[in-house]
Amino acid sequence: MVKIGQIELGSFPLLLAPMEDVSDPPFRAVCKSNGADLMYSEFISSEGLIRDAIKSRAKLDIFEYERPVGIQIFGGDEEPLAMAAQIVEAVNPDLLDINFGCPVKKVTCKGAGAGILKDIPKMVKLTAAVVKATRLPVTVKTRLGWDDDSKNIEEVAERLQDVGIQALTIHGRTRTQMYKGTADWTLIGKVKNNPRIHIPVFGNGDITIPEQALDARERYGVDGVMIGRAAIGYPWIFREIKHFMATGEHLPPPTVEERVAICKEHLQKSVAWKGSVVGVLEMRRHYTNYLKGLPHIKDFRARLVTASAQDAIEAILDEVVFHYRDYLFERSATLPTIQDVLSSGAQATGCNVYG
Structure with a gap:
């Protein structure tokens, strides 16, 4: 049983990624009904929450049927992040996540999101401040590092665990990769299999079909996977992965x-x-x-x-x-594992492959 604090998530949970302008309550609802085990809000600016910005406040809306659900915040300064954590706690989500992975320039240039990967001591300090400010379980989503010369995720995982985070999600790309190229699951596996790490480690990147989720569990040992772009317009991916991992068989594509x-x-x-x-x-x-x-x-x-x-x-x-009442969707003839994708060097799109 995978647990974040006292939150039980099953033996291999499937997480819905926090995606800006996508992971709102309506989208989360259709993903929940199709098998998502843990979902997150769109990321919310700590500064926006403190200023009482309408758009930021609206992102705090959660509903009972979504649980367990987490609120994700981002920011580059200690005091606003801690204050935002207290505001988030008031709406009673199940956990609070810190975004240290967003690669967008307007976020990173302020030292937030993946921008913090240039300053690991500050990243640790910000995390400690949030953990101290709230009673909620605190988790982090981040990347392997800023670029190929600074893939420091193993050090980051240990140091963030030491200051109190209760789970870690790793997107298997650097900031400079943005969403291009292929995710490096080897480093995600090294973090998970580090004997010092005792918190759940979830992998993220290029999970588009059931075979890849199974590969993530069997080859890299992660506690679960986070799915983002592949769920957009295709929330059935969650139920398909669960069915495949339980039976070894594919569900037919949705009609x-x-x-x-x-x-x-x-x-x-x-x-x-x-x-x-x-x-x-x-x-x-x-x-x-x-x-x-x-x-x-x-x-x-x-x-x-x-x-x-x-x-x-x-x-x-x-x-x-x-x-299209008589149209039959067909499954792709080629269903690669993560390793196949890495070996081919193909660029991942994050889109569903059915139809």
């Missing part, structure tokens, strides 16, 4: 009816949480992924991203179901 049903649910929850205007607008980024693999879908997709009313969108989705 057109299933895809549209979940897309509608996502839309309905988006409108309920964000309102009829913003809820519709922000769903537009998801249709391409939900309908990925359907031939000649361009015209339907164009109509979906220009419609402005929920009922009109749902009517178009019903047309999709009728038009």
Whole structure:
């Protein structure tokens, strides 16, 4: 049983990654219903929380059906991070995560996110301040290092554990890689198998199919995997991984009816949480992924991203179901393990491979 503090997550939990403009409550809801074991909010600026910024505060919304759920914060200064931790504690999530992995320039240039990887003593100091400021279990998500010459994740893991974090998620790329190239799971495995490390270690990067999740467990020994881009428009990835790891067999890909049903649910929850205007607008980024693999879908997709009313969108989705009612999705003929990806040198896209 994998545990973070007193939170029990099962024998090999699947985590939904905190993704900016994606991992909001509506998206988390459809991932939860399809098997995600632990989910995180979008990352929240510590400075924004302290200033009472509306967008930052909205990201604190969590619902009982999501539990266990964590709130993720980021920042480059000790006092704002500690204050943000106290604000987060007031909304009663199950845990608090610190983002030390975001590679975006506007974050790193302020010494936050992956920017802190240039200053490990400061990273440790910031983490200790957050641990001290809250009663919540504190976890960290980070990367292997800033660049190929500073892959210091083994040292980082030990030092962060020493100041009190209760789990660590490692994205197997450096900051300079951004999301390009392939994730290096070898270093993730070294951290997990370090005899000094006794907290759960979760791996992140290039998990797009069940075989890769199994490979992560069997080859590298991680306690679970975090899935990000592969879940966008394809929340079924969680249930497919679980079924494959339990039985060695694949579930059939979701049908057109299933895809549209979940897309509608996502839309309905988006409108309920964000309102009829913003809820519709922000769903537009998801249709391409939900309908990925359907031939000649361009015209339907164009109509979906220009419609402005929920009922009109749902009517178009019903047309999709009728038009493609006999279409059968096929599984990709090639299902590589993580090792296959590393050996080939192929660039990971993070997209689902079904259809």
